[in-house]
Amino acid sequence: MNVLDSKILEVSVTIPAGTVRLPADLVMPAGATGVVIFAHGSGSGRLSPRNRSVAFSLLERGLGTLLFDLLTEEEAREEYYTARLRFDISFLARRLIAAMDWVSQHETTRDLPPGCFGSSTGAAAALVAAATDDRVRAIVSRGGRPDLAAEHLRRVQAPVLLIVGENDGAVMELNERAREQLQCENSLSIVPRAGHLFEEPGALDEVSRLASEFFVKHLK
Numbered sequence: 001m002n003v004l005d006s007k008i009l010e011v012s013v014t015i016p017a018g019t020v021r022l023p024a025d026l027v028m029p030a031g032a033t034g035v036v037i038f039a040h041g042s043g044s045g046r047l048s049p050r051n052r053s054v055a056f057s058l059l060e061r062g063l064g065t066l067l068f069d070l071l072t073e074e075e076a077r078e079e080y081y082t083a084r085l086r087f088d089i090s091f092l093a094r095r096l097i098a099a100m101d102w103v104s105q106h107e108t109t110r111d112l113p114p115g116c117f118g119s120s121t122g123a124a125a126a127l128v129a130a131a132t133d134d135r136v137r138a139i140v141s142r143g144g145r146p147d148l149a150a151e152h153l154r155r156v157q158a159p160v161l162l163i164v165g166e167n168d169g170a171v172m173e174l175n176e177r178a179r180e181q182l183q184c185e186n187s188l189s190i191v192p193r194a195g196h197l198f199e200e201p202g203a204l205d206e207v208s209r210l211a212s213e214f215f216v217k218h219l220k
Contacts, residue, residue, distance in 0.1 A: 008059070009108060015068050017098035020075075024068030024099070026108070027059055034113045034137070034219025035064035037099050041120025041143075042086035045069045045076070050197070050204060054117065054142070057208035061216050064112065066103060070095045070122070089148050092125035097133055104135060113137040113219045115158075117211060124148035131155040138218035140211045143171055143196050146178035153178060159185040161214045163207055165194030 009028040014021040025046055028035070036058055038051050046067040055065040070092050071079060079085050085092070096116065103109045115138040118126035123144025130136035131152035140161045146153065160182060164172045172190070179186055189210050194203035 013102075013106075015099050015102045017095050020072050022069050022072065022095065022098070024066055024102075026064070026066050026106075027055065028064040028108050029059055029062055031062060032064040032112060033062050034115060034215060035066060035103055035109045036115045036117050036215055036219070037096065037103060038065065038067045039092070039096050039116060039118040039122030039126050040067075040070060041122050042079075042083075044119070045071075048119075050142075051117070051119065053204055054208045054211055057212050058215060061212045063212075063215055063219060064109060066099060066109075068099055070125070086121055087148065089121065089124045089128055092121065093128035093132070096122075096125050096129045100129065100133060100135055115139065115215050115219050117142070117215075118144055121145055121148060127156055127160070128152045130158045134158075138215055140214055141175075142207055142211070143168060143198065145171070145174060146182075147174040150178070150181065153181040154183050156182060156184050159214075159218050160187075161210065162186065162188045163210055164188065164190055165196055165198055165200075165203065166190050166192050167194060168196040171196060 007030045013024050015024050046069050116126035117140045119142045123141035127149035136158045142163050162175045191206045198204045
């Protein structure tokens with residue numbers, strides 16, 4: 001699918017999450033077959049260039065995307081000094097479920113199967129969300145920390161793709177250990193010569209390819 005040949009809906013929205021509202025960007029191609037919700041890692045947000053690069057690849061394959069901030073501006077400022085929330089995976093998972101609630105109710109996305117793309121601690125949040133919410137149809141983790149969802153991993157039913165850089169040894173080991181606990185369909189893809197941030201030439205393109213193929217397969 002070539003996005004230049006199709007009508008694209010792009011809108012900035014806010015996601016209600018308890019007493020706060022979280023800014024988000026929704027992009028939907030005409031005839032979308034699914035929608036992928038992005039959960040960023042600590043110190044990042046919906047404007048992450050790496051996540052937006054992956055999101056554009058999904059758009060080209062006919063999938064909608066929702067990128068949103070897991071934290072409010074005030075929480076992000078506090079987090080910069082205290083690091084209080086970045087490893088509170090249950091808290092982050094609740095924020096992700098709030099985004100799932102919004103997607104399930106919005107007129108352009110409510111009839112589409114949702115998936116989650118998580119980076120770093122956001123991947124753990126996606127796995128915890130999937131363990132408690134069967135609406136999640138597929139999960140991709142980029143350089144993720146699935147170990148932080150340890151007690152929830154056995155309850156995940158959605159298929160999972162773990163993507164790790166070849167040179168990200170510590171995180172690769174954590175992902176391999178997490179796979180031993182997953183009972184769902186799962187696989188581990190290693191991107192050659194890539195580090196944790198996939199900044200090497202071609203590395204993020206490979207992440208985008210792997211994620212796109214996985215979501216196209218499972219979001220039907």
